[in-house]
Amino acid sequence: MSARTALGRLTGRRAALPRPPEPGTVALSARGLGLRVGGTWLLKDVDLDLAAGSLLAVVGPNGAGKSTLLSLLAGDQPATTGTVHVGGLGVATAHPADLARRRAVLPQRATLSFPFTVADVVAMGRAPWAGTDVEDDDEDAIAHALTAAGMTGFTHRRYPTLSGGEQARASFARVLAQGASVLLLDEPTAALDLRHQEQLMRTARDCADRGQAVLAVLHDLQLAAAYADEIAVLHAGRLVERGEPGTVLTEPLLEEVYRLPIEVYRHPVTGAVMVGPRRHGKGTPTP
Template sequence: MDMSRRTVLERITGRGRPLPVPPAPGTVALTARGLGLRMGGTWLVRDVDLDLTAGRFLAVVGPNGAGKSTLLSLLAGDQPPTSGSVRIGDLAAGEARPAEAARRRAVLPQRAVLSFPFTVADIVAMGRAPWADTGAEEEDEEAIAEALDATGMTAFAHRRYPTLSGGEQARASFARVLAQRTPVLLLDEPTAALDLRHQEQLMVTARACADSGHAVLAVLHDLQLAAAYADEIAVLSAGLLVARGEPEQVLTERLLEEVYQLPIEVFRHPATGAVMVGPRRLGKGTP
């Protein structure tokens, strides 16, 4: 390859640069300051300051239209902000080459749109693309096998993606994220297409990632899952970060009723003491 073509390739991929050093547990892996996005005269997200810490699991909750997915896209560097900035480790998100960003954070979108009949193994292997031509490329086979096993997709490795159910497709996409082996995981409604068993499996795996030193952020609609697995919960309402803290601090009836505009009941599980959250419903037959 001549020097001009090599220079162009390195500018696009970041190849030839030192590999990122994972942040130590307890240190900030991603930070956002004054983050906002305005479209059509409306602020979808505004004035968000947020730190993601290595070894911690942050759940982002809020009603439809609160700006959760928009925030995740801004944090990932996939959407340029109208205001503010994001840094992923040592990298300014808005200035990062795609491969450099992909070595620092992995993103699970709400819906994966694939036009070709890739196998599940092909999909998971895509998570290793950022590490091509680096020392980490030697981990490809191990990373793919571990990701398939962690998501229960090993037996589906040779199945074509379009032949899978919605839940199986979601698990294959999550396996791709795990195979990427990045310090930061950004998951957008990862449990939405899953049945009860696989919701629990995914959340256990995400929790294990945090416990092993990753910084994990998951956008969730299920407040119960957020309370059970997250170290902290951030509540978005109308694009603003209105609360952040440990589940028992944030999940209060007063705050949730204000945000969701619905009567909410918060109580402790009688056996475990865990925080339980749900709509305050009238009994059957009650007028």
């Protein structure tokens, strides 16, 4: 029995299939979202809408609450306060298969207990569609995802034998194969070299351009500026700013959030927003 078939028996069931949201309409919505652990609020009072056909980058320093936010949006962790709806379903009460047909999640780290091949891992993304008419599209979806992630030459490799970057790309291919209208990506470029960072973000951008709603947690502000329609800045568990890259990426805001001298300027040829630490020669950033 294949990994996809086994998972499909657990998740597949007859149900009305979701319709992809129209471009520009809200595909995911959160209101008053918060998470408290012990006496500490890791995330508090977050309102967020994610539209079909857009790519939203969530940025902020370590500990700002980025991964916590993504986990709550995905329904992988129950919120202390607030609600999240994806494709009209409340994530707190939705059946796992119904939720998986609407949103796909790329965690920071994927842990597999068995030595599945890359082909098996990517096929797992099709499990939510087992027993539905969409199951007929499995092979095409898997092939397309492998190509988009640059993993066609790795199909027979065992997942544990891959490098960290190769594992990240295989996991991204699984997310693409899932065919959900909402993609939630947690630091998708962290383990990748420069070439594959650009490839992955171009693919995420293509997904948004084709009508999917994409949220990507990113540390690289330059990647966020280059590929996102909007950027949301988290700081100390709160959403402090959101808007187009040229509006949000300002030196005063970034210096306050990152506690580091920041330089923001426009590329002299393309006019693109450029951002990075303010340095003097080869030394450390100006204090």
